[in-house]
Amino acid sequence: MKKFRWTMILSIIMLLISCGNGGEKPAAGGEAPAGGEAKKEIKIGVALYKFDDTFISSVKDAINEISDEKSKETGEKITINAVDGQGQQATQNDQVDTFITQGYDVIAVNMVDRTAASVIIQKAQAAGIPVVFFNREPVAEDMAKWDQLYYVGAKAEESGTIQGEVAADYFKANPDADKNKDGKIQYVILEGEPGHQDALLRTEYSIKALEAAGFQVDKLASDTALWQRANGQEKMAAWISAFGDKIELVLANNDDMALGAIEALKAAGYLSDGKFIPVIGVDATAPAKDSLKAGLLYGTVLNDARGQGKGIFDIAYALAKKENPAEKVQGITDGKYLWIPYQKVTKENVDKF
Ligand code: BGC
Numbered sequence: 031m032k033k034f035r036w037t038m039i040l041s042i043i044m045l046l047i048s049c050g051n052g053g054e055k056p057a058a059g060g061e062a063p064a065g066g067e068a069k070k071e072i073k074i075g076v077a078l079y080k081f082d083d084t085f086i087s088s089v090k091d092a093i094n095e096i097s098d099e100k101s102k103e104t105g106e107k108i109t110i111n112a113v114d115g116q117g118q119q120a121t122q123n124d125q126v127d128t129f130i131t132q133g134y135d136v137i138a139v140n141m142v143d144r145t146a147a148s149v150i151i152q153k154a155q156a157a158g159i160p161v162v163f164f165n166r167e168p169v170a171e172d173m174a175k176w177d178q179l180y181y182v183g184a185k186a187e188e189s190g191t192i193q194g195e196v197a198a199d200y201f202k203a204n205p206d207a208d209k210n211k212d213g214k215i216q217y218v219i220l221e222g223e224p225g226h227q228d229a230l231l232r233t234e235y236s237i238k239a240l241e242a243a244g245f246q247v248d249k250l251a252s253d254t255a256l257w258q259r260a261n262g263q264e265k266m267a268a269w270i271s272a273f274g275d276k277i278e279l280v281l282a283n284n285d286d287m288a289l290g291a292i293e294a295l296k297a298a299g300y301l302s303d304g305k306f307i308p309v310i311g312v313d314a315t316a317p318a319k320d321s322l323k324a325g326l327l328y329g330t331v332l333n334d335a336r337g338q339g340k341g342i343f344d345i346a347y348a349l350a351k352k353e354n355p356a357e358k359v360q361g362i363t364d365g366k367y368l369w370i371p372y373q374k375v376t377k378e379n380v381d382k383f
């Protein structure tokens with residue numbers, strides 16, 4: 031009787047063990063799992079339009095950090111290979127080709143030229159490798175070409191509107207900022223790269239928000255400074271020579287250009303001793319937050335690099351595991367878009383960021 035009971039228990043244990051094994055997914059490439067623990071390496075290629083861009087490099091850092099966190103949590107080997115397109119679409123196309131031939135699971139692309147996405151889409155689709163675009167939004171027609179395309183970004187209109195609201199708050203609180211008392215705000219605006227959705231829409235919506243707040247505006251000058259600090263400084267220096275004290279507001283499509291403008295203003299004796307001019311940017315990069323705390327930059331708008339990096343990684347990770355991102359990642363709309371909200375940043379709340 032006793033012996034029988036032991037045999038029963040033993041065979042139940044055996045049965046349970048074999049069930050456990052049977053349920054295990056086969057390892058990739060048909061390799062036997064070593065000690066039952068080997069997991070498939072996940073390879074995510076990240077093609078950036080260029081490394082030398084303050085905001086983009088912070089998105090890259092965020093993707094790496096979040097990947098490391100995931101890897102620690104799950105014990106998986108996750109490779110993030112970020113490559114520098116150096117502002118050349120042809121270079122970026124080659125880099126994507128290499129990811130494809132090397133069998134990457136997913137490719138994340140920050141287009142050099144956002145209107146040129148169809149070339150990359152075609153190749154990725156032929157190879158069956160999903161693509162997560164970010165920061166430079168492909169046109170809707172391209173995004174509709176395949177159901178394995180995603181986009182992570184932020185609504186450019188929203189950043190423009192917030193920027194305009196920060197400016198409106200300043201002019202409401204400081205009636206003397208209308209220096210020539212003509213009832214209009216004389217402004218200059220430093221624009222990002224022509225054709226970039228963030229440049230076009232920030233320019234348009236910042237002014238719309240000022241007008242919606244009841245202000246009349248008078249544009250003294252606008253020009254592209256290609257998102258870059260040095261160009262921002264150069265353009266601003268020229269405008270100071272041309273318009274001097276007539277300038278009542280400086281808007282910039284991003285913080286790097288705003289910081290360039292601040293250099294030019296400081297060099298011309300502005301921003302101290304009662305010669306303050308509000309300069310407002312977008313991004314809330316680390317140097318911009320320092321400038322804000324130092325009382326130079328008046329305001330900015332958080333372009334959430336960490337939030338975007340997390341969105342890009344989470345979608346790519348789900349795709350690499352053959353899961354449906356729309357079920358795994360909160361907030362995906364139309365089955366393929368993930369919009370990360372902007373937030374107003376001024377001296378009052380900068381410590382929160
Ligand atoms: C950022 C800029 C950046 C650009 C690059 C924008 O969203 O605000 O700082 O240079 O993206 O594409």
Ligand code: CA
Pocket residue numbers: 208209210211212213214215216278
């Ligand atoms: Ca005025």
